Amino acid sequence: MDKTQNNKAWFLVLPVLVIVAFSAIIPLMTVVNYSVNDTFGDNQFFWAGLEWFEEMVTSDRLHEALGRQILFSAIILAIEVPLGIYIALNMPKKGFWASVCLVLMALPLLIPFNVVGTIWQIFGRVDIGLLGHYLAELGIDYNYTNDPIDAWITVIVMDVWHWTSLVALLCYAGLQSIPNAYYQAARVDQASRWAVFRYIELPKMAGVLLIAVLLRFMDSFMIYTEPFVVTGGGPGNSTTFLSIDLVKMAIGQFDLGPAAAFSIMYFLVILLVSWVFYTVMTNLDKEEGK
Template identity: 80%
Template sequence: LMTVVNYSVQDTFGNNEFFWAGTQWFEEVLASERFHQALMRNLIFSGLILAIEIPLGIVIALAMPKKGWGVPVCLVTMALPLLIPWNVVGTIWQVFGRVDIGLLGHTLEALGVDYNYVKDPVDAWVTVIVMDVWHWTSLVVLLCYAGLVSIPDAYYQAAKIDGASRWAVFRYIQLPKMKRVLTIAVLLRFMDSFMIYTEPFVVTGGGPGNSTTFLSIDLVKTAIGQFDLGPAAAMSIIYFLIILLMSWVFYTVMTTADQEKR
Protein backbone atom coordinates (compact mmCIF):
# COMPACT_ATOMS: atom_id res chain seq x y z
CA LEU A 1 0.00 0.00 0.00
CA MET A 2 2.77 2.44 0.87
CA THR A 3 4.50 1.65 -2.42
CA VAL A 4 1.33 2.57 -4.29
CA VAL A 5 1.06 5.81 -2.30
CA ASN A 6 4.71 6.54 -3.11
CA TYR A 7 4.18 6.02 -6.84
CA SER A 8 1.00 8.14 -6.80
CA VAL A 9 2.88 11.32 -5.84
CA GLN A 10 6.03 10.75 -7.89
CA ASP A 11 7.11 10.26 -11.48
CA THR A 12 9.82 7.96 -12.76
CA PHE A 13 11.66 7.62 -16.04
CA GLY A 14 13.44 4.39 -15.13
CA ASN A 15 16.86 3.73 -13.59
CA ASN A 16 15.18 3.94 -10.19
CA GLU A 17 15.01 7.74 -10.42
CA PHE A 18 11.92 9.43 -9.00
CA PHE A 19 10.67 13.01 -9.26
CA TRP A 20 8.08 14.65 -7.05
CA ALA A 21 4.73 15.07 -8.84
CA GLY A 22 2.45 15.99 -5.94
CA THR A 23 -1.23 15.66 -6.76
CA GLN A 24 -0.68 15.81 -10.51
CA TRP A 25 -1.70 12.20 -11.16
CA PHE A 26 -4.83 12.48 -9.01
CA GLU A 27 -5.89 15.62 -10.86
CA GLU A 28 -5.30 13.98 -14.24
CA VAL A 29 -7.23 10.85 -13.30
CA LEU A 30 -10.19 12.73 -11.83
CA ALA A 31 -10.32 15.00 -14.89
CA SER A 32 -9.93 12.13 -17.34
CA GLU A 33 -12.91 11.32 -19.53
CA ARG A 34 -11.60 7.77 -19.76
CA PHE A 35 -11.84 7.39 -15.97
CA HIS A 36 -15.35 8.87 -15.90
CA GLN A 37 -16.52 6.49 -18.63
CA ALA A 38 -15.04 3.46 -16.87
CA LEU A 39 -16.66 4.52 -13.59
CA MET A 40 -20.01 4.98 -15.33
CA ARG A 41 -19.72 1.49 -16.85
CA ASN A 42 -19.14 0.09 -13.37
CA LEU A 43 -22.19 1.87 -11.95
CA ILE A 44 -24.43 0.83 -14.85
CA PHE A 45 -23.21 -2.76 -14.68
CA SER A 46 -23.75 -2.98 -10.91
CA GLY A 47 -27.23 -1.46 -11.25
CA LEU A 48 -28.24 -3.94 -13.95
CA ILE A 49 -26.83 -6.85 -11.96
CA LEU A 50 -28.82 -5.90 -8.87
CA ALA A 51 -32.00 -5.33 -10.90
CA ILE A 52 -31.73 -8.83 -12.38
CA GLU A 53 -30.14 -11.03 -9.72
CA ILE A 54 -32.06 -9.89 -6.62
CA PRO A 55 -35.62 -10.47 -7.98
CA LEU A 56 -34.51 -13.64 -9.79
CA GLY A 57 -32.85 -14.96 -6.64
CA ILE A 58 -36.01 -14.33 -4.60
CA VAL A 59 -38.22 -16.10 -7.15
CA ILE A 60 -35.94 -19.16 -7.30
CA ALA A 61 -35.67 -19.32 -3.50
CA LEU A 62 -39.46 -19.21 -3.18
CA ALA A 63 -39.79 -22.03 -5.71
CA MET A 64 -37.31 -24.32 -3.95
CA PRO A 65 -38.70 -27.10 -1.72
CA LYS A 66 -38.50 -26.62 2.04
CA LYS A 67 -38.63 -30.31 2.93
CA GLY A 68 -37.78 -33.69 1.44
CA TRP A 69 -35.04 -35.08 -0.77
CA GLY A 70 -35.27 -32.16 -3.16
CA VAL A 71 -33.72 -29.78 -0.63
CA PRO A 72 -30.12 -31.11 -0.75
CA VAL A 73 -30.36 -31.57 -4.53
CA CYS A 74 -31.40 -27.95 -5.04
CA LEU A 75 -28.82 -26.61 -2.59
CA VAL A 76 -25.97 -28.50 -4.25
CA THR A 77 -27.15 -27.43 -7.70
CA MET A 78 -27.29 -23.80 -6.59
CA ALA A 79 -23.84 -23.99 -5.02
CA LEU A 80 -22.10 -25.44 -8.09
CA PRO A 81 -21.62 -22.16 -10.04
CA LEU A 82 -20.12 -20.53 -6.94
CA LEU A 83 -17.40 -23.20 -6.79
CA ILE A 84 -16.08 -22.46 -10.28
CA PRO A 85 -13.03 -20.13 -10.36
CA TRP A 86 -13.59 -16.75 -11.99
CA ASN A 87 -11.09 -17.30 -14.80
CA VAL A 88 -12.70 -20.65 -15.63
CA VAL A 89 -16.12 -18.99 -15.77
CA GLY A 90 -14.72 -16.47 -18.25
CA THR A 91 -13.20 -19.22 -20.38
CA ILE A 92 -16.44 -21.22 -20.36
CA TRP A 93 -18.47 -18.28 -21.61
CA GLN A 94 -15.79 -17.23 -24.06
CA VAL A 95 -16.11 -20.61 -25.79
CA PHE A 96 -19.86 -20.87 -25.16
CA GLY A 97 -20.53 -17.61 -26.99
CA ARG A 98 -18.31 -18.22 -30.03
CA VAL A 99 -20.23 -18.27 -33.28
CA ASP A 100 -18.16 -21.06 -34.84
CA ILE A 101 -17.98 -23.63 -32.03
CA GLY A 102 -19.94 -22.23 -29.08
CA LEU A 103 -23.35 -23.69 -28.25
CA LEU A 104 -24.92 -20.29 -27.58
CA GLY A 105 -23.31 -18.44 -30.48
CA HIS A 106 -23.89 -21.22 -33.00
CA THR A 107 -27.52 -21.68 -31.90
CA LEU A 108 -28.28 -17.97 -32.16
CA GLU A 109 -26.68 -17.84 -35.61
CA ALA A 110 -28.77 -20.82 -36.72
CA LEU A 111 -31.89 -18.98 -35.54
CA GLY A 112 -30.93 -15.97 -37.61
CA VAL A 113 -29.86 -13.80 -34.68
CA ASP A 114 -26.88 -11.59 -35.46
CA TYR A 115 -24.74 -12.22 -32.38
CA ASN A 116 -21.02 -11.54 -32.01
CA TYR A 117 -19.68 -10.40 -28.65
CA VAL A 118 -16.25 -9.76 -30.19
CA LYS A 119 -17.51 -7.06 -32.57
CA ASP A 120 -20.80 -5.78 -31.13
CA PRO A 121 -20.66 -3.79 -27.83
CA VAL A 122 -24.30 -4.63 -27.03
CA ASP A 123 -23.64 -8.35 -27.49
CA ALA A 124 -20.53 -8.03 -25.33
CA TRP A 125 -22.53 -6.39 -22.53
CA VAL A 126 -25.30 -8.98 -22.78
CA THR A 127 -22.74 -11.78 -22.61
CA VAL A 128 -20.98 -10.34 -19.57
CA ILE A 129 -24.27 -9.68 -17.76
CA VAL A 130 -25.70 -13.15 -18.50
CA MET A 131 -22.39 -14.68 -17.42
CA ASP A 132 -22.48 -12.82 -14.10
CA VAL A 133 -26.14 -13.71 -13.55
CA TRP A 134 -25.36 -17.38 -14.15
CA HIS A 135 -22.36 -17.26 -11.83
CA TRP A 136 -23.67 -15.23 -8.90
CA THR A 137 -27.47 -15.48 -8.73
CA SER A 138 -26.94 -18.66 -6.72
CA LEU A 139 -25.49 -16.58 -3.89
CA VAL A 140 -28.68 -14.52 -3.71
CA VAL A 141 -30.77 -17.70 -3.89
CA LEU A 142 -28.94 -19.35 -0.99
CA LEU A 143 -29.15 -16.24 1.18
CA CYS A 144 -32.86 -15.80 0.49
CA TYR A 145 -33.51 -19.49 1.05
CA ALA A 146 -31.77 -19.30 4.42
CA GLY A 147 -34.08 -16.44 5.37
CA LEU A 148 -37.18 -18.33 4.21
CA VAL A 149 -36.47 -21.56 6.08
CA SER A 150 -35.92 -19.60 9.30
CA ILE A 151 -39.57 -18.46 9.30
CA PRO A 152 -41.57 -20.51 11.85
CA ASP A 153 -44.47 -22.59 10.52
CA ALA A 154 -46.78 -20.80 12.94
CA TYR A 155 -46.66 -17.70 10.73
CA TYR A 156 -47.93 -19.66 7.72
CA GLN A 157 -50.59 -21.41 9.80
CA ALA A 158 -51.90 -18.09 11.08
CA ALA A 159 -51.94 -16.67 7.55
CA LYS A 160 -53.86 -19.72 6.31
CA ILE A 161 -56.45 -19.31 9.05
CA ASP A 162 -56.88 -15.65 8.13
CA GLY A 163 -57.29 -16.59 4.46
CA ALA A 164 -54.26 -14.60 3.31
CA SER A 165 -53.34 -14.78 -0.37
CA ARG A 166 -49.90 -15.87 -1.58
CA TRP A 167 -49.03 -12.27 -2.33
CA ALA A 168 -50.07 -11.23 1.20
CA VAL A 169 -47.95 -14.02 2.69
CA PHE A 170 -44.97 -12.87 0.66
CA ARG A 171 -45.45 -9.17 1.39
CA TYR A 172 -46.22 -9.32 5.10
CA ILE A 173 -44.42 -12.48 6.24
CA GLN A 174 -41.68 -13.64 3.91
CA LEU A 175 -40.31 -10.31 2.64
CA PRO A 176 -39.95 -8.71 6.10
CA LYS A 177 -38.24 -11.84 7.41
CA MET A 178 -35.83 -11.76 4.47
CA LYS A 179 -34.97 -8.10 5.02
CA ARG A 180 -31.61 -8.76 6.63
CA VAL A 181 -30.42 -11.41 4.17
CA LEU A 182 -31.59 -9.25 1.28
CA THR A 183 -29.56 -6.36 2.68
CA ILE A 184 -26.51 -8.62 2.78
CA ALA A 185 -27.22 -9.91 -0.74
CA VAL A 186 -27.64 -6.42 -2.21
CA LEU A 187 -24.51 -5.02 -0.63
CA LEU A 188 -22.35 -8.07 -1.38
CA ARG A 189 -23.44 -8.20 -4.99
CA PHE A 190 -23.00 -4.46 -5.44
CA MET A 191 -19.47 -4.47 -4.04
CA ASP A 192 -18.47 -7.60 -5.93
CA SER A 193 -19.94 -6.47 -9.25
CA PHE A 194 -18.31 -3.07 -8.82
CA MET A 195 -14.92 -4.79 -8.54
CA ILE A 196 -15.46 -7.20 -11.45
CA TYR A 197 -12.34 -7.91 -13.48
CA THR A 198 -11.48 -11.51 -14.34
CA GLU A 199 -14.61 -12.65 -16.18
CA PRO A 200 -15.00 -9.74 -18.64
CA PHE A 201 -11.24 -9.55 -19.12
CA VAL A 202 -11.11 -13.21 -20.17
CA VAL A 203 -14.21 -12.99 -22.39
CA THR A 204 -13.82 -9.60 -24.09
CA GLY A 205 -10.51 -8.15 -22.91
CA GLY A 206 -12.39 -4.92 -22.25
CA GLY A 207 -13.66 -4.68 -25.81
CA PRO A 208 -14.89 -4.30 -28.39
CA GLY A 209 -13.21 -0.93 -28.20
CA ASN A 210 -13.59 0.12 -24.57
CA SER A 211 -17.22 -0.96 -24.22
CA THR A 212 -16.53 -3.42 -21.37
CA THR A 213 -13.47 -1.71 -19.94
CA PHE A 214 -14.41 -1.36 -16.28
CA LEU A 215 -12.29 0.47 -13.71
CA SER A 216 -10.35 -2.65 -12.75
CA ILE A 217 -9.50 -3.45 -16.38
CA ASP A 218 -8.58 0.17 -17.10
CA LEU A 219 -6.30 0.12 -14.06
CA VAL A 220 -4.47 -2.99 -15.27
CA LYS A 221 -4.10 -1.57 -18.78
CA THR A 222 -2.68 1.66 -17.38
CA ALA A 223 -0.23 -0.04 -15.02
CA ILE A 224 0.90 -3.01 -17.11
CA GLY A 225 -0.06 -2.22 -20.69
CA GLN A 226 1.11 1.40 -20.72
CA PHE A 227 3.47 1.19 -17.73
CA ASP A 228 2.14 4.52 -16.41
CA LEU A 229 2.83 3.74 -12.78
CA GLY A 230 1.99 7.19 -11.43
CA PRO A 231 -1.53 7.47 -12.91
CA ALA A 232 -2.15 3.79 -12.17
CA ALA A 233 -1.17 4.26 -8.52
CA ALA A 234 -3.42 7.32 -8.22
CA MET A 235 -6.27 5.40 -9.83
CA SER A 236 -5.68 2.51 -7.41
CA ILE A 237 -6.00 4.82 -4.42
CA ILE A 238 -9.17 6.42 -5.78
CA TYR A 239 -10.57 2.95 -6.49
CA PHE A 240 -9.60 1.88 -2.96
CA LEU A 241 -11.36 4.90 -1.45
CA ILE A 242 -14.52 4.11 -3.42
CA ILE A 243 -14.46 0.53 -2.13
CA LEU A 244 -13.74 1.81 1.39
CA LEU A 245 -16.78 4.08 1.16
CA MET A 246 -18.94 1.15 0.08
CA SER A 247 -17.58 -0.93 2.96
CA TRP A 248 -18.53 1.85 5.36
CA VAL A 249 -22.03 1.90 3.88
CA PHE A 250 -22.17 -1.89 4.28
CA TYR A 251 -21.18 -1.65 7.95
CA THR A 252 -23.61 1.21 8.63
CA VAL A 253 -26.56 -0.56 7.02
CA MET A 254 -25.83 -3.82 8.83
CA THR A 255 -25.48 -2.03 12.18
CA THR A 256 -28.76 -0.20 11.63
CA ALA A 257 -30.50 -3.46 10.69
CA ASP A 258 -29.25 -5.12 13.88
CA GLN A 259 -30.47 -2.21 16.00
CA GLU A 260 -33.90 -2.31 14.38
CA LYS A 261 -34.11 -6.05 14.97
CA ARG A 262 -33.47 -5.55 18.67
Protein backbone atom coordinates in the same frame (compact mmCIF):
# COMPACT_ATOMS: atom_id res chain seq x y z
CA MET B 1 -11.39 0.79 43.11
CA ASP B 2 -7.96 1.40 41.77
CA LYS B 3 -7.39 0.00 38.37
CA THR B 4 -3.87 -1.10 37.70
CA GLN B 5 -2.54 0.26 34.46
CA ASN B 6 -0.65 -2.41 32.62
CA ASN B 7 0.46 -1.31 29.21
CA LYS B 8 2.18 -4.59 28.53
CA ALA B 9 -1.14 -5.83 27.24
CA TRP B 10 -0.49 -3.86 24.08
CA PHE B 11 2.19 -6.38 23.15
CA LEU B 12 -0.53 -8.95 22.73
CA VAL B 13 -1.92 -6.94 19.83
CA LEU B 14 1.45 -6.92 18.13
CA PRO B 15 1.15 -10.16 16.12
CA VAL B 16 -2.10 -8.96 14.56
CA LEU B 17 -0.59 -5.59 13.80
CA VAL B 18 2.38 -7.23 12.08
CA ILE B 19 0.16 -9.43 9.95
CA VAL B 20 -2.13 -6.57 8.99
CA ALA B 21 0.88 -4.37 8.25
CA PHE B 22 2.32 -6.89 5.82
CA SER B 23 -0.95 -7.91 4.26
CA ALA B 24 -2.62 -4.53 3.93
CA ILE B 25 -0.96 -1.42 5.24
CA ILE B 26 2.48 -1.70 3.63
CA PRO B 27 1.16 -2.65 0.16
CA LEU B 28 -1.36 0.17 0.39
CA MET B 29 1.35 2.64 1.36
CA THR B 30 3.38 1.54 -1.66
CA VAL B 31 0.43 2.50 -3.80
CA VAL B 32 0.16 5.83 -1.98
CA ASN B 33 3.86 6.36 -2.66
CA TYR B 34 3.37 5.72 -6.38
CA SER B 35 0.37 8.02 -6.50
CA VAL B 36 2.28 11.11 -5.39
CA ASN B 37 5.50 10.44 -7.33
CA ASP B 38 6.55 10.06 -10.91
CA THR B 39 8.79 7.14 -11.62
CA PHE B 40 10.65 5.79 -14.60
CA GLY B 41 11.52 2.55 -12.91
CA ASP B 42 14.80 1.80 -11.24
CA ASN B 43 13.33 3.03 -7.97
CA GLN B 44 13.84 6.64 -8.96
CA PHE B 45 11.00 8.82 -7.72
CA PHE B 46 10.19 12.44 -8.51
CA TRP B 47 7.67 14.25 -6.34
CA ALA B 48 4.47 14.95 -8.23
CA GLY B 49 2.13 16.00 -5.45
CA LEU B 50 -1.54 15.70 -6.33
CA GLU B 51 -0.92 15.96 -10.04
CA TRP B 52 -1.99 12.39 -10.80
CA PHE B 53 -5.15 12.76 -8.76
CA GLU B 54 -6.07 15.92 -10.66
CA GLU B 55 -5.38 14.19 -13.93
CA MET B 56 -7.49 11.18 -12.99
CA VAL B 57 -10.40 13.20 -11.59
CA THR B 58 -10.69 15.08 -14.85
CA SER B 59 -9.92 12.11 -17.09
CA ASP B 60 -12.65 11.27 -19.60
CA ARG B 61 -11.33 7.76 -19.85
CA LEU B 62 -11.85 7.18 -16.14
CA HIS B 63 -15.29 8.79 -16.21
CA GLU B 64 -16.35 6.49 -19.01
CA ALA B 65 -15.03 3.41 -17.23
CA LEU B 66 -16.77 4.49 -14.03
CA GLY B 67 -20.01 5.03 -15.94
CA ARG B 68 -19.79 1.55 -17.46
CA GLN B 69 -18.95 0.11 -14.08
CA ILE B 70 -21.96 1.69 -12.35
CA LEU B 71 -24.24 0.62 -15.18
CA PHE B 72 -22.92 -2.94 -15.00
CA SER B 73 -23.33 -3.21 -11.22
CA ALA B 74 -26.80 -1.68 -11.41
CA ILE B 75 -27.93 -4.09 -14.11
CA ILE B 76 -26.63 -7.24 -12.47
CA LEU B 77 -28.07 -6.22 -9.08
CA ALA B 78 -31.42 -5.46 -10.71
CA ILE B 79 -31.44 -8.94 -12.24
CA GLU B 80 -29.72 -11.11 -9.63
CA VAL B 81 -31.51 -9.88 -6.51
CA PRO B 82 -35.12 -10.35 -7.68
CA LEU B 83 -34.21 -13.54 -9.54
CA GLY B 84 -32.37 -14.91 -6.50
CA ILE B 85 -35.35 -14.17 -4.25
CA TYR B 86 -37.70 -15.76 -6.77
CA ILE B 87 -35.60 -18.91 -6.96
CA ALA B 88 -35.26 -19.11 -3.17
CA LEU B 89 -39.04 -18.82 -2.76
CA ASN B 90 -39.60 -21.66 -5.19
CA MET B 91 -36.98 -24.07 -3.92
CA PRO B 92 -38.31 -27.11 -2.04
CA LYS B 93 -38.14 -26.59 1.72
CA LYS B 94 -37.02 -30.06 2.67
CA GLY B 95 -36.50 -33.58 1.43
CA PHE B 96 -34.45 -35.11 -1.35
CA TRP B 97 -35.12 -32.39 -3.92
CA ALA B 98 -34.05 -29.67 -1.51
CA SER B 99 -30.58 -31.25 -1.37
CA VAL B 100 -30.45 -31.68 -5.14
CA CYS B 101 -31.40 -28.03 -5.63
CA LEU B 102 -28.81 -26.86 -3.12
CA VAL B 103 -26.02 -28.77 -4.85
CA LEU B 104 -27.07 -27.54 -8.29
CA MET B 105 -27.27 -23.98 -7.02
CA ALA B 106 -23.85 -24.18 -5.41
CA LEU B 107 -22.12 -25.53 -8.54
CA PRO B 108 -21.56 -22.24 -10.41
CA LEU B 109 -20.11 -20.72 -7.24
CA LEU B 110 -17.40 -23.38 -7.13
CA ILE B 111 -16.02 -22.71 -10.60
CA PRO B 112 -12.86 -20.54 -10.75
CA PHE B 113 -13.45 -17.13 -12.28
CA ASN B 114 -11.18 -17.56 -15.28
CA VAL B 115 -12.79 -20.93 -16.03
CA VAL B 116 -16.20 -19.26 -16.02
CA GLY B 117 -14.80 -16.73 -18.46
CA THR B 118 -13.39 -19.45 -20.70
CA ILE B 119 -16.64 -21.42 -20.61
CA TRP B 120 -18.64 -18.43 -21.80
CA GLN B 121 -16.00 -17.30 -24.23
CA ILE B 122 -16.27 -20.63 -26.03
CA PHE B 123 -20.02 -21.03 -25.42
CA GLY B 124 -20.73 -17.74 -27.18
CA ARG B 125 -18.38 -18.16 -30.15
CA VAL B 126 -20.22 -18.05 -33.45
CA ASP B 127 -18.05 -20.68 -35.12
CA ILE B 128 -17.82 -23.43 -32.51
CA GLY B 129 -19.83 -22.25 -29.46
CA LEU B 130 -23.09 -24.00 -28.65
CA LEU B 131 -24.89 -20.74 -27.92
CA GLY B 132 -23.30 -18.63 -30.65
CA HIS B 133 -23.76 -21.28 -33.31
CA TYR B 134 -27.44 -21.94 -32.63
CA LEU B 135 -28.25 -18.26 -32.32
CA ALA B 136 -26.71 -17.82 -35.75
CA GLU B 137 -28.75 -20.80 -37.02
CA LEU B 138 -31.88 -19.07 -35.75
CA GLY B 139 -30.90 -16.09 -37.83
CA ILE B 140 -30.04 -13.88 -34.89
CA ASP B 141 -27.09 -11.66 -35.59
CA TYR B 142 -25.05 -12.29 -32.46
CA ASN B 143 -21.34 -11.70 -32.17
CA TYR B 144 -19.85 -10.55 -28.91
CA THR B 145 -16.48 -9.82 -30.46
CA ASN B 146 -17.64 -6.96 -32.62
CA ASP B 147 -21.01 -5.81 -31.32
CA PRO B 148 -20.86 -3.84 -28.01
CA ILE B 149 -24.48 -4.68 -27.13
CA ASP B 150 -23.86 -8.42 -27.69
CA ALA B 151 -20.69 -8.15 -25.61
CA TRP B 152 -22.62 -6.51 -22.76
CA ILE B 153 -25.38 -9.09 -22.92
CA THR B 154 -22.83 -11.91 -22.81
CA VAL B 155 -20.98 -10.45 -19.84
CA ILE B 156 -24.21 -9.80 -17.92
CA VAL B 157 -25.72 -13.21 -18.63
CA MET B 158 -22.43 -14.78 -17.55
CA ASP B 159 -22.44 -12.87 -14.27
CA VAL B 160 -26.08 -13.74 -13.63
CA TRP B 161 -25.30 -17.40 -14.30
CA HIS B 162 -22.29 -17.29 -12.01
CA TRP B 163 -23.65 -15.34 -9.05
CA THR B 164 -27.45 -15.52 -8.81
CA SER B 165 -26.97 -18.70 -6.79
CA LEU B 166 -25.26 -16.73 -4.06
CA VAL B 167 -28.27 -14.45 -3.62
CA ALA B 168 -30.64 -17.41 -3.86
CA LEU B 169 -28.76 -19.46 -1.26
CA LEU B 170 -28.56 -16.58 1.19
CA CYS B 171 -32.27 -15.84 0.78
CA TYR B 172 -33.06 -19.54 1.10
CA ALA B 173 -31.23 -19.62 4.43
CA GLY B 174 -33.24 -16.58 5.53
CA LEU B 175 -36.51 -18.22 4.50
CA GLN B 176 -35.69 -21.48 6.28
CA SER B 177 -35.42 -19.61 9.57
CA ILE B 178 -39.08 -18.51 9.48
CA PRO B 179 -41.12 -20.61 11.93
CA ASN B 180 -44.02 -22.47 10.37
CA ALA B 181 -46.48 -20.72 12.71
CA TYR B 182 -46.05 -17.53 10.68
CA TYR B 183 -47.35 -19.21 7.55
CA GLN B 184 -50.14 -20.85 9.52
CA ALA B 185 -51.15 -17.53 11.05
CA ALA B 186 -51.15 -15.97 7.59
CA ARG B 187 -53.49 -18.70 6.36
CA VAL B 188 -55.81 -18.10 9.30
CA ASP B 189 -55.68 -14.36 8.61
CA GLN B 190 -56.47 -15.03 4.95
CA ALA B 191 -53.38 -13.18 3.78
CA SER B 192 -52.72 -13.16 0.03
CA ARG B 193 -49.53 -14.67 -1.39
CA TRP B 194 -48.23 -11.15 -1.93
CA ALA B 195 -48.98 -10.17 1.68
CA VAL B 196 -47.15 -13.25 2.94
CA PHE B 197 -44.13 -12.19 0.91
CA ARG B 198 -44.37 -8.53 1.82
CA TYR B 199 -45.05 -8.85 5.56
CA ILE B 200 -43.47 -12.16 6.54
CA GLU B 201 -40.83 -13.33 4.10
CA LEU B 202 -39.29 -10.04 3.04
CA PRO B 203 -38.84 -8.63 6.57
CA LYS B 204 -37.30 -11.90 7.72
CA MET B 205 -34.99 -11.94 4.69
CA ALA B 206 -33.99 -8.29 5.01
CA GLY B 207 -30.78 -9.00 6.92
CA VAL B 208 -29.37 -11.65 4.60
CA LEU B 209 -30.61 -9.78 1.57
CA LEU B 210 -28.56 -6.76 2.57
CA ILE B 211 -25.48 -8.95 2.89
CA ALA B 212 -26.23 -10.45 -0.52
CA VAL B 213 -26.56 -7.00 -2.09
CA LEU B 214 -23.36 -5.82 -0.42
CA LEU B 215 -21.38 -8.85 -1.59
CA ARG B 216 -22.77 -8.67 -5.11
CA PHE B 217 -22.16 -4.95 -5.30
CA MET B 218 -18.54 -5.20 -4.15
CA ASP B 219 -17.73 -8.18 -6.35
CA SER B 220 -19.37 -6.71 -9.42
CA PHE B 221 -17.76 -3.34 -8.83
CA MET B 222 -14.35 -5.01 -8.77
CA ILE B 223 -15.03 -7.49 -11.56
CA TYR B 224 -12.00 -8.25 -13.68
CA THR B 225 -11.33 -11.84 -14.65
CA GLU B 226 -14.49 -12.94 -16.42
CA PRO B 227 -14.99 -10.00 -18.80
CA PHE B 228 -11.24 -9.89 -19.36
CA VAL B 229 -11.25 -13.50 -20.51
CA VAL B 230 -14.39 -13.18 -22.64
CA THR B 231 -14.07 -9.78 -24.26
CA GLY B 232 -10.74 -8.41 -23.07
CA GLY B 233 -12.61 -5.15 -22.46
CA GLY B 234 -13.75 -4.88 -26.04
CA PRO B 235 -14.97 -4.43 -28.62
CA GLY B 236 -13.20 -1.09 -28.44
CA ASN B 237 -13.54 -0.03 -24.83
CA SER B 238 -17.17 -1.02 -24.53
CA THR B 239 -16.70 -3.57 -21.73
CA THR B 240 -13.65 -1.99 -20.13
CA PHE B 241 -14.67 -1.76 -16.50
CA LEU B 242 -12.64 -0.03 -13.81
CA SER B 243 -10.38 -2.96 -12.96
CA ILE B 244 -9.65 -3.76 -16.57
CA ASP B 245 -8.87 -0.13 -17.27
CA LEU B 246 -6.66 0.04 -14.23
CA VAL B 247 -4.63 -2.97 -15.28
CA LYS B 248 -4.31 -1.59 -18.83
CA MET B 249 -3.04 1.66 -17.41
CA ALA B 250 -0.65 0.16 -14.87
CA ILE B 251 0.76 -2.83 -16.71
CA GLY B 252 -0.08 -2.08 -20.34
CA GLN B 253 1.04 1.53 -20.43
CA PHE B 254 3.24 1.48 -17.34
CA ASP B 255 1.62 4.71 -16.11
CA LEU B 256 2.20 3.75 -12.50
CA GLY B 257 1.51 7.19 -11.00
CA PRO B 258 -1.93 7.75 -12.54
CA ALA B 259 -2.81 4.10 -12.00
CA ALA B 260 -1.92 4.39 -8.32
CA ALA B 261 -4.02 7.54 -7.93
CA PHE B 262 -6.81 5.72 -9.75
CA SER B 263 -6.51 2.71 -7.39
CA ILE B 264 -6.75 4.88 -4.32
CA MET B 265 -9.89 6.60 -5.51
CA TYR B 266 -11.35 3.26 -6.56
CA PHE B 267 -10.58 1.85 -3.13
CA LEU B 268 -12.20 4.84 -1.39
CA VAL B 269 -15.38 4.50 -3.43
CA ILE B 270 -15.75 0.84 -2.43
CA LEU B 271 -14.91 1.66 1.18
CA LEU B 272 -17.55 4.40 1.21
CA VAL B 273 -20.27 2.20 -0.23
CA SER B 274 -19.41 -0.66 2.13
CA TRP B 275 -19.53 1.72 5.07
CA VAL B 276 -22.97 2.91 4.06
CA PHE B 277 -24.16 -0.71 3.86
CA TYR B 278 -22.60 -1.53 7.19
CA THR B 279 -24.33 1.41 8.87
CA VAL B 280 -27.69 0.49 7.43
CA MET B 281 -27.20 -3.13 8.48
CA THR B 282 -26.23 -2.37 12.08
CA ASN B 283 -29.17 0.02 12.40
CA LEU B 284 -31.45 -2.73 11.20
CA ASP B 285 -30.02 -5.08 13.83
CA LYS B 286 -30.48 -2.51 16.55
CA GLU B 287 -34.10 -2.02 15.65
CA GLU B 288 -34.54 -5.78 15.64
CA GLY B 289 -33.00 -6.25 19.06
CA LYS B 290 -34.83 -3.40 20.75
